[in-house]
Amino acid sequence: MPRYGSLTEHDATLNFYQGCRRVDTGPLGACTGCYIFRPWFNRMKTQRTGTDMNHLGYNDFGNQIRQLRSWIHNEDGGPALRRVLLDDMSDGFHEDIPFDRIERLHTEVIEGFPDMTFRVLTKRIGRALMFYRKRERGVPPNAWIGTTIAARNRLQRLDILRQIKGIPHTNAVWVSVEPYLQDLTADPATGEPDPEFSLKGVDLIVVGGESGEGARPMDPRWVVNLNRVAERDGCLVFYKQAGSTRPRQGAGGDTCPCCGRRNHDREALDRLQDRLAATDLVYTSKLNKTKQAKPT
Numbered sequence: 001m002p003r004y005g006s007l008t009e010h011d012a013t014l015n016f017y018q019g020c021r022r023v024d025t026g027p028l029g030a031c032t033g034c035y036i037f038r039p040w041f042n043r044m045k046t047q048r049t050g051t052d053m054n055h056l057g058y059n060d061f062g063n064q065i066r067q068l069r070s071w072i073h074n075e076d077g078g079p080a081l082r083r084v085l086l087d088d089m090s091d092g093f094h095e096d097i098p099f100d101r102i103e104r105l106h107t108e109v110i111e112g113f114p115d116m117t118f119r120v121l122t123k124r125i126g127r128a129l130m131f132y133r134k135r136e137r138g139v140p141p142n143a144w145i146g147t148t149i150a151a152r153n154r155l156q157r158l159d160i161l162r163q164i165k166g167i168p169h170t171n172a173v174w175v176s177v178e179p180y181l182q183d184l185t186a187d188p189a190t191g192e193p194d195p196e197f198s199l200k201g202v203d204l205i206v207v208g209g210e211s212g213e214g215a216r217p218m219d220p221r222w223v224v225n226l227n228r229v230a231e232r233d234g235c236l237v238f239y240k241q242a243g244s245t246r247p248r249q250g251a252g253g254d255t256c257p258c259c260g261r262r263n264h265d266r267e268a269l270d271r272l273q274d275r276l277a278a279t280d281l282v283y284t285s286k287l288n289k290t291k292q293a294k295p296t
């Protein structure tokens, strides 16, 4: 089955919080280049809302729900939106957010709109596990719980994600490999494939390179390697973007693993995206499954 899909990752984003604290830092840290801390973004938000993105801020709950209603009832005349990413300007399991507020979001938003699918993405996946273990109704089937793994020093998050998968009503779990900063499939010391690396139990990975000023490059071979493991383990791949990956410089650069040509990593990655794609179909069937599997 082809592993790259043309689906858009989500239709819209909804932010109940804004502002955060970095958890993955350093050269291989996913938070290191987080856009909410970039001067232009922080300036823009500060001017518009007075919010300092270094601190957790709460957006008006009712406003966000009204926004959601307008999408689902198609008030703007556009297509009804189905896939919503929650909190891309913060982390919905940030340690400063009390569990009763997270519960409210689950009850009123996620379970309140069962025809929509909510993508939850957190780097505090251990806190998410703690929350769902305590929760009587488990994980709402229309919530896809995801975590970020940009480099091998965060592979332990896969195990936590699998534990969440075992909680009642969990429909799908996913991993954001974005920004992709180190080949997840190989031992960094030797470059040899790591036989222990597995994506079993993970439903979807979203892969992408870092963008913007100071972006750290992604090697297309990492994407190819990851795809190989995903295919073996029955995990879908949505290849999102090459990021700021540039063609390699100089004569005789490495041969592209995707098409055999030289020195054009970014083009090669874009072509990978075009080699499609039963993924949309599989994704749709998962959505249908979501609709059928209502919690008791």
Ligand code: SF4
Binding pocket: 019, 020, 021, 022, 023, 024, 030, 031, 034, 035, 036, 088, 089, 090, 091, 123
């Ligand atoms: S957890 Fe997400 S929002 Fe928070 S600093 Fe890291 S990348 Fe940014």
